[in-house]
Amino acid sequence: MTDEGTWVLGVRHHGPGSARAVLAELERVQPDAVLVEGPADADPLLPWVTHAGMQPPVALLAHVVGDADRSSFWPFAVFSPEWQALTWAVSRGVTVRFMDLPSTAVLAHRRRVEEDLAAEGDGEEGSSAPGAEDVMSGASVRGAALDVVLERTDPIALLARAAGYDDAERWWDDVVEHRGKGGGFEAITEAMAVLREDDDGGAHGGDGAGGAARRRTGAARQHEERREAHMRQVLRAVRKAGARRVVVVCGAWHAPALTGVLPPATRDAAVLRGMPKVRTALTWVPWTHSRLAFASGYGAGVESPGWYHHLFTCPDDRVVTRWLARVSARLRERDLPISSAHVIEAVRLAETVATMRGRPLAGLGEVTDATRAVLCQGDETLVELVTREVVVGERLGVVPDEAPSTPLDADLRATARRLRLALEPAPRDLVLDLRKDTDRARSHLLHRLLLLEVPWGAPQPVDGTGTFKEAWTLEWDPVLSVALAVASPWGTTVEVAATARASDLALDPGTPLAGIAGVLDRCLLADLPAAVPGVLDALRDRAALDSDVEHLMEALPALARAVRYGDVRGTDASALAEVTESLLARVRAGLPAAVTGLGDDAAAALRQRLDEVDRATTLMPATSRERWLASLTELARREDLHGLLAGRLVRLLHDARLLDDDTVARRLSQALSVGTTPADKAAWVDGLLAGTGTVLVHDDGLVTVLDGWLRRLVEDEFTTVLPLLRRTFGTFAATDKRALGTLLARLVRAGAGGPGAASGASSGGRLGGGGAGADVEWGPADRARAEPVVAAVARLLGVERG
Structure with a gap:
């Protein structure tokens, strides 16, 4: 045991060498108080660090009460020197406290920085230097780090260059991280002191030995001065309480500010006076190694968390x-x-x-x-x-279930355990059978989380046409804890919160009609019966006021799916039938006017809507489908339609078996023979064929008509329509392309019956000529010129020619 005093251990955040050296120094000094850089208002959470269920990496999460998307994290790994100091002190009953500014001040400062950035409309990315920021902002649910606007140099880079290194990381590893259990803290503090003297004014540098020495002005400089003033005030308070041997663990840059004779307490009190604050809540949350890495945007990150974990363990x-x-x-x-x-x-x-x-x-x-x-x-x-x-690496930490957390977070974790879903950071594919109770409950949970904008699961396509399966990819990102905090005001359980969120979305004047329909669809997918009546009422009211046919068409597919899913999942979706039928009737009534006088872009958008509504009607009662097809039949008779729409209507009626192959070929021939431009005709073809080549594969006559039109085009016209036709044929599936190639080869070999025959020319036209495996027929002149060669080859091969 040593004499009285204060030992300031300047460390690099998340440095295994620093962690070993800190443990050795704690064992040597045997302090009666340990102070660690971290938010001072998190002291009540310190006893949890030695809980049997606590497994780093973990992080302290602080968020503004009532504005949970404003949040920050303080991450810890097993190789973080701060974590080792905390566990050493708590396990021995030694007084331990966080000494940095409380989260109430940190988040107030971040709000001010955000406002300054918004006012200036300018900014600079956060430093990638190790230890540049020991706080990771959660202002965005995606976890992008927020940093202050400042000019910066790297103090460790300066020391590395002085030592003859061109790589600051390597110098720090050689001198500190790979050292044994020796100290060296005095030398680190002395080096930081020299760098601070050269940094235009002292105590406003970056966190950690790898941090950036920063030339700051305004709020940034004042914030750093307040941080170090608060650290000194906590140190004074611990000494006043009777601690004789105090160990301070902080970022190496701050070590000179806490060493030796401290400035008067009144000066630090004046620096802290008037400091803005906001009300915050704190808790422990699991973290991952990837979130400790620079690539995550975390300024105090390290390049290799997995390697550092290995070094320490x-x-x-x-x-x-x-x-x-x-x-x-x-x-x-x-x-x-x-x-x-x-x-x-x-x-x-x-x-x-x-x-x-x-x-x-x-x-x-x-x-x-x-x-x-x-x-x-x-x-x-x-x-x-x-x-x-x-x-x-992707190591995920564990926080005890008993640890303080938001009720919503606790409910999610309890539900996940009950449904045997692990919150794992590595992507995991999950296929659900909705006929099974457990899988159906899993589906409900994942859909409810999507409503709350907590995307733990991402829906994936499912093979086959059945409606009893769902596919998901699950990937738990620790930053989703922020999303849960953001969603907490909606309710204390996932079901209650999702219900409230759905109702709010439906009543929001900014939510479009299709958006409300989507919310209703998601309510049924998520099994939220309490939300359905309110959302349905909002949908009726909005639909009654919306006369835009495209808006109605955009909303209809979600409603049709909702009715079908209600049947599959055992949900009573009968109340949707009236609204769905009403929307379809209004769409049918409004289509004749909607298809009139459209430009290319508007026609393309309406064609997509036609496809979507057509698919939706296949999920509706047979009478609804029949009325829809009757409306399409009437529209298809019009001669003033844009080519994209005219061709598409013919295709939809053909797929519904209301037009046979001969009729489709005749209509295509008529469309290609009228006096419109080649581009207009190509648009008609695009409307007919885009998406799948099945109609061509099964109709030789259609191929003949199309090839004949192409052969009649002069060079300039062919060049004009080629890009559109390439795009059309590019949408075909690989199997359709192969089948079409085989068909073309067969028709070419068939001679006069092949493509181009209608024009009176030899076969092997533009659509079929040069096709895979196509045997092109020669004209009489070509055959006469080739005859001597063919005869010679036949003699060489010993083939008798008939």
Whole structure:
């Protein structure tokens, strides 16, 4: 045990070497108080760090009460020196406190920064230097880090250059992260003090030894001054309470501000006076290694969380050997032939390269080079795989169920356990059979979360035409905890919150008619019967006031699906029938006017709506389908339609078996023979054929008509229509393209009956000529010229010519 005093341990956030050194120093000093950089109002959550169910990586989440999308995270990994200090103190009953500004001030400052950025309309991306920000903003549910606007230099880069290194990360690893259990904190503090003296004014630098020395003005400088003033005030308070040996664990940049003789307390009090605050709530949430990485946008991140975890947890000195064995195991999981000899050779190479580079131990750079050369055989795709899955990794932490959390978060986790759904960070495919109670309940949960904008599951296409299956990809992102906090005002359970959210969306004047229909569809998918009446009323009211036919057409498919899903899932969807029939009747009544005088873009949009409504009517009663097809039949008789729509109406009626192949061919022939431009005719073809080539594959006469039209086009006309036709045929499925190629080859071989026969020309026209396997017929002149060659080849092959 040492004498009285204060030991300031300047660390690099998430540095395993710093974590080992901190533990060694704590054991040597045996302090009676430990202060750690972190939000001071999170002290009530400290006892949870030693709970048996707490497994890092985890993070403190703070959000503004009543405005939960304004939030911040303070992440911790097992190799974070702050985490090791916390667990050491709590497990021994030693007084431990967070000493940084409370989250109430941090989030108030972030709001001010956001307002300044919005006012200026300008900004700069956050620093990628390690430790630049130990707080990760949750202002966006997607977790993008918010940083202040400032100019910055990297203090560790300055020290690295002074030591002859061109890579700041490597210098820090060699000097600090790969050191043993020695201290070195005094030297780090002295180096930071020199850099702060050169930084235009002292205590306004970045967090962490890898952080950025920053030239700041205005709110940013004032915020840093308040942070360090608050840290000193907490240190004074602990000393006043009787602590004789105090250990402070903070970002190395702050160490000089907390060392030696402190400035007068009155000065720090004046700096903190008038500090803006907001009301916040704090809790522990699980975190992942990938969220600790620079690539996530976290300013205090590290390049290699998986590697650092390995460095800290490796039980002996065989760090490189165990690491490369782990990498080889991951590659073997991908069915790559990696033997023990490969691992031995890779270890030797990594150690040799480290010696050549003058490094004390092989670091990540050396083991990565060895991995690339030996285990991956130079394949950069495999190197990227190792980096993503091993060097960074996707370890997900665990927070005890008993830990404080929002009621909505607790309900989700309890429901997920009951339904045997794990909150895992790695993507996982899930296929549900809606006839089974458990799978149906899983579907309800995932759809409710989508309504709350918590996209744990992403819907995927399902093979086949059945309606009893659903496919999802599940991927839990820790930042979804923010989304749950944002959704908390809607209710304390997922079902209650989703019901309230659906009702609010339906009543929002800004939600379009199709949006309300979509909400109703999602209410049935999510099994929210309490929301259906209100949403249905809102839909009726909005539909009664909306006279735009396209809006009505856009809303109809969701309603038709809702009726069908209600039947499949055992939900009473009978109340939707009246509204759905009413919308269809209004669509039919409004279509004649809607199809008149359209330009190309408007016609393309309406064609898509026609397709959607046509598919929707197949889900409706037979009488509704018949009325719809009758309306299409009337429209198809008109001669003033845009080609896209005219061709599409013929196609829809053909698919409904109301027009036979001969009638379709006749109408195509008429459309291609009237005195319109080639582009107009191509639009008619596009309307008829776009999406699938089935109608061509099964109709030789249609192919003949189409090829004859193409052959009659002069060069300029053909060049004009070619792009549109390429786009049309490009929408065909591969199987249709193959079948069409086979058909063309057969028709060409058939001679006069093939494409182009209608024009009186030899077969092998523009549509069929040159097709795969096509035997092109020659004219008399060509045959006479080829006859001597054919005879000679026949004699050489010993073939008798008939």
